[in-house]
Amino acid sequence: MSILLIAEHDNASLNAATLKTLAAAQQIGGDIHVLVAGAGCQAVAEQAAQAAGVSKVLLADNAAYGHFLAENLGDLVADLGKNYSHILAAATTTGKNFMPRVAALLDVAQVSDIISVESADTFKRPIYAGNAIATVQATDAIKVITVRGTAFDAVAAEGGSASVEAIDAVFNSDKAEFVGEELAQSERPELTAASVVISGGRGMQNGENFQLLEKVADKLGAAVGASRAAVDAGFVPNDMQVGQTGKIVAPDLYIAVGISGAIQHLAGMKDSKVIVAINKDEEAPIFQVADYGLVADLFDVLPQLEQAL
Amino acid sequence: MKVLVAVKRVIDYNVKVRVKADQSDVDLANVKMALNPFCEIAVEEAVRLKEQGHATEVVVVSIGPKAVQEQLRTALALGADRAIQVETDELPDSLAVAKLLQAVVAKEEPQLVILGKQAIDSDNNQTGQMLGALTGMPQGTFASKVNVAEGSVQVTREIDGGLQTVKLQLPAIVTTDLRLNEPRYASLPNIMKAKKKPLDVMSAADLGVNVARTVNLLKVEAPAERSAGIKVADVAELVEKLKNEAKVI
Structure with a gap:
């Protein structure tokens, strides 16, 4: 072989x-x-x-x-x-x-x-x-x-x-040509390679609030991700999407903030070693896969978490 | 310009699939079926191209048993002009689907073929690219933006690090990503009109394609279930557990 x-x-x-x-x-x-x-x-x-x-x-x-x-x-x-x-x-x-x-x-x-x-x-x-x-x-x-x-x-x-x-062989199609690219610039680790990932969902309410996640991410050396709901709502770009059709991640620690836990999102993160869910809805399905769940308002929790780390 | 859109009938994306007790496959008996979400985006994009005056005709094609006609009617209700069902007893694998589509492309001679980037059942993400190779067409996969010009199409693609834009000579293949558009809902009058639109049926044998599978499905099992853990009272307890119990920070 x-x-x-x-x-x-x-x-x-x-x-x-x-x-x-x-x-x-x-x-x-x-x-x-x-x-x-x-x-x-x-x-x-x-x-x-x-x-x-x-x-x-x-x-x-x-x-x-x-x-x-x-x-x-x-x-x-x-x-x-x-x-x-x-x-x-x-x-x-x-x-x-x-x-x-x-x-x-x-x-x-x-x-x-x-x-x-x-x-x-x-x-x-x-x-x-x-x-x-x-x-x-x-x-x-x-x-x-x-x-x-x-x-x-x-x-x-x-x-x-x-x-x-x-290898000298050159295959160069004239039917397709590169026009340009816009690559996301970030000091943080890449999503699929990070050992800690913190992701936000629709509960983040807007793109500016992702700064709350970024502050915690910087304390943990974490990458920042998002659910499809947050991407669809226009809070953040699609290259941050974790899920069935986005990126698949399996870090040591995954912190899901304001994410309900649709099966399409779980498909992208449920092989993480430790999962933390922070959500004010205690019925949210994300709690069924979380090792540690905190039922609370993320806008109270995130600043506290940043302080505590 | 004629646009061909290939669509697939799959389990509705809200349904959580169950594995059969004998582990032979998943259980699709009495499960709600729907148009694959990425295929719906593909139909929408084609219909918009027609509304913008770029496309003259939108043809939808699906492969499978008679039941796929339901999804073809959905696509017609969304604005496609006519439909083709390539009848097969079972769902062939991606390469056979691509070969059947190649035969349809040879008959229809579209300038643009739009497909979903992946089907949410098999999660393969193969057919569009395979069709590109078989027909010699260039491809713009995972598209979030499509601009048609004279003789070419510019496609912005969702890649791991951000966005990439390529220019493709027509005829070309586009596969859709989620952000390309937001599909419309079919109105009742359009659903009624769709029933009268032409729907041709042809068989895989008519197209001269062998649909035998070369990948055997040996077993299907449920994934290892995660069990729910514990609820913590506050941030202090959470940080303490992560440090001392899970030891991940």
Whole structure:
């Protein structure tokens, strides 16, 4: 068996999601090659070469891959992937974007968002917003898989010494072009990587009140998230959304503030180690999954919490 | 410009699904079904493109048994012009769906194909991208904004770190994210009118597509349940518990 794993990165450094995907690859077993495709991403290839369990790094360094467009990445990965038994990527918005193209080009199914490796062809994955867990067996010769990072512990980032091989193939579609991007700037940790997350819901009433959460977050070194209700109400941008269709998080501590606990939100956070719910409605379903519940007005609690930490 | 919208019949998003006692699948008997929320957003976007004068015709397509006609009628009531049901006994997996849609695209020749980014039952997030690869069309997935121009479409995409904008040559694929629009409610007169709009039925065999699955479902189980913990009286007790009992701060 041989595995082609597509690295997630920003052309400067390797994303932690890649190390978690590597953990899934190690459980499948076999030779692991990591593809670093990007523009000016030599440093990323060097980082990938040091990650535990990697036997070879393939570096496709070309402007065509600089913005990770699915059309170009899909063609490249399908071309390289023909000779592997498994193709893996993190289930991030990048992985979700190009991997199904790879599967279709290779005429095989994709298994999305796996949370465990049962054997080389059998995996578990959540369905129905995590309200059921399916065990599925992929019978195609090549298994195309995306991996849910929160379900795997990252492998060591250092210690390996894989060789780096340049890939010259360039796939550059003229049908899609990058126009621009607006990336959220924040001093706080990234939502999916933070060990503490504090999220606000509709109970926050408006976007300005999220400052109350941010103050607590700064005391805890936490990331700030939101429920879909808070995003839909326009309080905060969508990249803060935790839930079935937003980000999936599993921090050591998740604090849900003014969030009722719809199943779509629970799908994004219920694997957190410790859950705290703060809500003035004691009937709110969030209390059914919370380890610690505080029935109180969040506008009283948040300043007190900031003081107490 | 013709717009094709693919829609899926799924469990209503308010219903909490139960696993069957024999763990063979989830239990969908007597469960309320609905149009997948992301597909509803896709229909709305297509109808708005028509209202703005960009689209000339909105065609909706769904794959599955006769029951999917209910969701096609819903889409017609929301403003689509006509519907196609591709009849299959069961719901095929994403690749087979994409191949069936590829065959429909070859017949209909739309300039824009709009799909939901994922269905809330299988949570796969695959079909639009697969259709893109099979047809050679570029894709704008997880769209929060769509601007159609002459010969191209500009799509703003929701990505992990924020927003990305891409320009795609037509014909192209768009998959919808939640913030693209807020779907309208179908009015009673439109629901009545929808009953008279054309709905064609074709079979997977007519389209020459093999719909056999290559991923076997071995087992479906309920997730490990979290049990409710304790209620604390105040912030001081909460902080004390987090420090000394849970040891997470």
